[in-house]
Amino acid sequence: MSRSFQDAQLINGAEPNEPGPERPTVLETIREAIMRGEFVPDQRLVEADLSERFSASRSAVRFALLQLTNEGLVERIPHRGARVRAVSLDEAIEITEVRMAVEGLCAAKAARRVNEAEALELRGIGIRMADAVAAGNVLGYSEANRLLHQRVRELSGQATAARVLEQFRAQSVRHQFRLAMQPERPAVSLPEHQAIIDAICARDPEAAEAATRRHLTSVIEALKKITTTKIEAGMADHPTPSERARELVRGAYDVHIHVAPDVMRRRIDDLTLAPKFTEVGLAGFVLKSHYLPTGERAAVVRAAVPGFGAVGAITLNASVGGMNPIAVELAARSGAQVVWLPTVDSSNQRECTALDPEGARPPMWAQLQDELRAEGMAADPVEVVGADGQVLEATQQVLRVIAKHDMTLATGHLSAAEIDAVIDAAVVAGIRRIVVTHPEFTSQRVAVDLQRRLAAKGALLERCFTTPYTGKVSWELWLENIRAVGAEHSVLSSDLGQPFNPPVEDGLALLADQLLAAGFTEDEVRLMAVHNSRWLAGADDRRVGSDLAAAERRS
Structure with a gap:
């Protein structure tokens, strides 16, 4: 050969x-x-x-x-x-400009070739799109949108154009998806798509091409609005949760937020946020910082807002001595509940280059790391598991402290293999409350089969709002993973507080809206948002569904 x-x-x-x-x-x-x-x-x-x-x-x-x-x-x-490869916004716009010519050609050819059965199919897709807009089902609209463009390419019979467009779609899919998930976008693009369908079904090539060009011109104008200026201004057009979703998450804790005071700029501070949580019926939040323990801050919030459940935490990065059992002991004595294993200083995260949602700048913590490094203060990665795959003695000591105080173990930004090893050790150490930190996040990417195995060991899988919202994973895959692992093994959190993202108090309800639109029941949403979050926050001493989880572990 x-x-x-x-x-x-x-x-x-x-x-x-x-x-x-x-x-x-x-x-x-x-x-x-x-x-x-x-x-x-x-x-x-x-x-x-x-x-x-x-x-x-x-x-x-x-x-x-x-x-x-x-x-x-x-x-x-x-x-x-x-x-x-990260495709910039400017490049995504250029790609759409080229698509305008090629997709216009495909639409014209489709209009010449379409038969009655195919025209009926296109009209059916149009009805799906209209129903999705009426129901506020952004995910359903996005899928129907993708299907329509695919069928027009196929009906054109232009194989070369189809290959070119498929490559363009692959390169710019992240920006397309982010645009499609803007709540106002489906209502704008629906009549544009209907015009394309009408022209093809009328077998009018010129009208089909013109309608396609008008639609993609609209896409370009929408893409141009996604700018750094808009991000820095706070993106005033964030989606708003429904009242139904607000009610479903009432009593929940948001177990993962990033707010001021912090070493990085944040959207809001903890004292201002607590009354906002109370106003919308949320019971509390867990204060996460990559660099500083927050137990004392949580105590200040609880004193300022009586009855509110502010929960402190510690993250075992270099700033607190890494896998430091003394730091964990002192955090526990200060009232902290959650212990995150290394995040920004984990070996795994150091190996992963993550960009912000626009793909133009590194995240705020990465910029801070660069600044510290430039001043000669670079820290070695914090190791949790040895080269042989075994949990280190320092990690074992930390796990024993967590178990002694009935604290919550969160896996931070460890790799999938490290998470697996640590959770095995945590179960042996007697830790009751375990959560796998945003398993869909860029640096984790925990496969769904492993997610199931971790759930069987008693861990909850954290489903963060920002992970799909900022384009780090598709909403479809995020939802698929919850279905595959089970609502009883998932917990909702926002991971919000960044200046460019939605208000922190909206995060859990926005997730509830997404889940309801995807077919999850109200009971499933409430289990993930309320019952499981209260268990991790230490507000409830018994996990709802714990008998089922225990039976699964025994089997």
Whole structure:
């Protein structure tokens, strides 16, 4: 067999001497994972990890990454390997300008070729879109939108144009998804899409092309509004929760927020936020800082707002001595409840380059790390698990302190393998309250099978609002993971407090709206938002559904 033929097979994800597989190739699988948001901009793509995940040879993965580099989805950085290429907003606009010409061509050709059955199908998609707008189902509208553009490409019979558009969609999908999730956008784009459908079904090529161009001109104008200026101004057009959602989350704790006072700029301070939580019926919040213990701050809030459940915490980054059992003991004595394992200083996070929601700047904590490093204050990564995969003695000491005080263990930004090892050790140490910190986050990406196993060990999986809202993962995948693991094993949190994100007090209710629109029941939403959050915050001594969880662990 010639070397060139072997290479061609490897690029397509097949092993040499194998017949053409019917299942998707590793190339197609990685491409789809990028487009679905499983791999996000600037996430490292490690050949060994991909090989194990997709049961493919290292050679097949390597050539798949080369092909994806040629497609503009992946970039290779000297001495650092491959990572998902971040497409800037300006580039996304340029791509849409090119799409205008190519999709206009496809719409015109579709109008010439469409038959009655296909026209009926297009009208059916239009009805789906209208129903989704009427129901406020942004996710449903987004999926119907994607399907309509796909069918127009297919009906055009223009294979070359279809390949070009698919590549463009892959490159700009993150910006498209962020735009589609803006609550006002479906109502604006619905009549534009209906005009495309009407023109194709009327077999009017000129009108179909013109309608497509008008729609994509509207997309470009909407993209231009997503600017850094708008982010810094606080994005006044954030979605507003429904009253039904507000009522469902009444009594909940938001177990993950970032507010002032902090070493980074925040949207609001804790003393101002507590009355806002009370006004909307929320019982309390857990104050998280990447750098400072918050037990004493929580005590101040509780004194200022009697009856409010402000909960303190500590995060075991370098600023508190890393895996420091003394720091955890003192935090417990100051009233702190939650202990986050290393986040920004974890070895795993140090290896991951994460960008902010617009893909233009590093997150605030990364900027702070750079400033400290420039002043000669760089800290070594905080190790939790040894090279042999075993939990370190310092970690064991921390776990014993957490168990002694019945505190809550949160896994921070550890890798999936580290999380698995630590939770095993935590169960042995007798820790009752365990939560896997935002498993869909860029630096975690905990596979759903492992999420199920961790849930069976008694851990809750934290479903943060900001992870899908800022485009780090698609809402669809976020929802799929909850369904796969089960509402009884999930807890809702916001992870809000950044200046550019929605008001912190809206986070849990906004999640409730998303879940209701996706078909979750009110009981399931309340279990995730209220009962499980109160358990982690230490407000309830018994976990709802704990008998079921215990039975699962025994089995």
